[in-house]
Amino acid sequence: MQLNKKALKVDGFTGFRPIATLEINRIPQHQGIFAVLRPDVFEPRFLAKSTAGVFKKKNPSLSPAELAAEWVEDADVLFIGKASPGSKGNRGLRRQIQEFVDFGKGKPPGHWDGRLIWQLADAGNLLVAWKELPAEELNAAQANYHEQFRQFHGRLPFANLVQARS
Numbered sequence: 001m002q003l004n005k006k007a008l009k010v011d012g013f014t015g016f017r018p019i020a021t022l023e024i025n026r027i028p029q030h031q032g033i034f035a036v037l038r039p040d041v042f043e044p045r046f047l048a049k050s051t052a053g054v055f056k057k058k059n060p061s062l063s064p065a066e067l068a069a070e071w072v073e074d075a076d077v078l079f080i081g082k083a084s085p086g087s088k089g090n091r092g093l094r095r096q097i098q099e100f101v102d103f104g105k106g107k108p109p110g111h112w113d114g115r116l117i118w119q120l121a122d123a124g125n126l127l128v129a130w131k132e133l134p135a136e137e138l139n140a141a142q143a144n145y146h147e148q149f150r151q152f153h154g155r156l157p158f159a160n161l162v163q164a165r166s
Helices: 005-010 064-070 093-104 115-119 135-153
Strands: 014-018 032-037 077-083 127-132
Touching: 005 014, 005 032, 005 127, 032 093, 032 135, 064 115, 077 093, 077 115, 077 135, 093 115, 093 127
Parallel strands: none
Antiparallel strands: 014 127, 032 077, 032 127
16 A cells, blocks of 8 residues: 555544644644655755754765655655654654754754755645654554555655664
8 A cells, every 4th residue: 555645644644734834832742653745746856955954963965866866756755753752751743843843944953864854945845744652652653654665665765764673
């Protein structure tokens, strides 16, 4: 089955809000999985330089050829991430998505998963959706969504450079 907006909705994802107009306080605080999707009319245009923050003194930008090689034609889903409760139990979807968006605005991240999103022109038009899940199900769920995507497209989503492990 193709992993797209319709399939995610059926599977319990909500939100589907553009990054540019995301109201962070409307995102649940609990842990879960989140996805970044392209809207119905979205053609990839790659920026020469990423808007993302620098991570451990590493430049997050890739060459246009490298970005084009990662692009998955006809895929709605561009990235699938997870938001765990953290070691102190104070993390979750709201905080993880806020940090992801801040990363795209140039703030230094705690990690750089999904960094290719921030080298897309008009990234603010991309949609963010989320699904709350118990902490013990997160790794398996993310790995399962990666595998569903891979089965249909033959590879991971555009901005997922590493296969999740369950």
